[in-house]
Amino acid sequence: MNIPEPLELLIEELSKLPTIGKKTAQRLALYLLRSDQAYVDKLTEALLNIKIKLVACERCYNISLDSLCDICKSPKRDHKLICVVEDINDIIAIERTNEFNGHYHVLGGVLSPLAGKDADSIRLKELIDRIRNSDVTEVLLALNPDTEGETTSLYIAKLLKEFPLRISRIARGLPVGGNLEFADEATIGRAVLNRIEL
Numbered sequence: 001m002n003i004p005e006p007l008e009l010l011i012e013e014l015s016k017l018p019t020i021g022k023k024t025a026q027r028l029a030l031y032l033l034r035s036d037q038a039y040v041d042k043l044t045e046a047l048l049n050i051k052i053k054l055v056a057c058e059r060c061y062n063i064s065l066d067s068l069c070d071i072c073k074s075p076k077r078d079h080k081l082i083c084v085v086e087d088i089n090d091i092i093a094i095e096r097t098n099e100f101n102g103h104y105h106v107l108g109g110v111l112s113p114l115a116g117k118d119a120d121s122i123r124l125k126e127l128i129d130r131i132r133n134s135d136v137t138e139v140l141l142a143l144n145p146d147t148e149g150e151t152t153s154l155y156i157a158k159l160l161k162e163f164p165l166r167i168s169r170i171a172r173g174l175p176v177g178g179n180l181e182f183a184d185e186a187t188i189g190r191a192v193l194n195r196i197e198l
Contacts, residue, residue, distance in 0.1 A: 007033065059130070061106035061123060062091055071095075071103060078102045080137040084127065084156060086110050086149065090142060102140070105130065110143060110152040122152075124159065131163055141169040145190070 003011070007029055014025035032040060056062070057069035064070070071077055071091075081102030085091055086109060094100050107122040131139070139160060143149035157167050173191025174183055183191075 060104045061108060061126075062104055063088055076101075080135055081140065082127075082130070082136055082138070083140040083142050085142050086144065086152075094142065100140075102138075107143075107152070110148040111155055112148045117148075119155070124156065127156070128159060131160065131165070136163075136165055138166040138168060141167070143169075145172050 010029040010032070011022065011025045014020055014028050015022050017025075020028070032043070053065060054063050055065070055067070057064040057072055058067050059072045060069060062069040062071060066073075078101050082105050083094065083100060083102055084105045084107060085094070086107055088106055091104050091106065094104075105123070105127050107124070107127070109117050109122045111117055111119065111122070130136070139156075141153045141156060143153050153169055160167050171194040172187075173194050174187060
């Protein structure tokens with residue numbers, strides 16, 4: 001079947017989204033085609049608004065409606081604690097736990113020489129400047145436990161040695177409800193190394 005050009009263009013654009021293949025993009029496009037105009041108008045407005053109304057927080061680089069995000073503006077947050085994350089998705093995941101009460105710093109990536117990401121490609125200079133010009137006492141490194149995340153964490157820890165602050169990282173190991181039998185050796189090893197006293 002020859003797909004009309006407007007539908008083909010929509011399928012092509014939708015398939016560029018993460019985790020969306022051609023078949024899923026086609027199903028989504030056909031769903032939108034069958035949807036009523038009010039829904040499509042709302043979706044269009046929502047898409048436009050994220051590009052028009054949202055900006056990066058000038059302090060932590062989280063998403064925000066203003067120059068400072070709600071977390072940076074909140075007097076209830078511990079401004080002496082900064083959690084360093086790779087991406088905004090990580091802030092959302094950590095905030096869902098309701099266990100962290102500090103501020104954040106979004107690097108916008110991790111060190112990855114093969115992908116062309118060096119220290120100047122991510123917001124390391126901004127992190128150092130931020131620490132130098134504040135009374136931060138602890139930096140929590142919450143980067144993914146893959147090669148790039150580990151390399152970036154070690155690099156940041158080395159950079160921060162000159163400052164009188166505590167450098168920590170999130171614990172790694174078995175997930176809650178996880179089963180030792182199905183975990184890989186590296187995960188079990190991390191769980192043993194990061195054991196806590198009861």
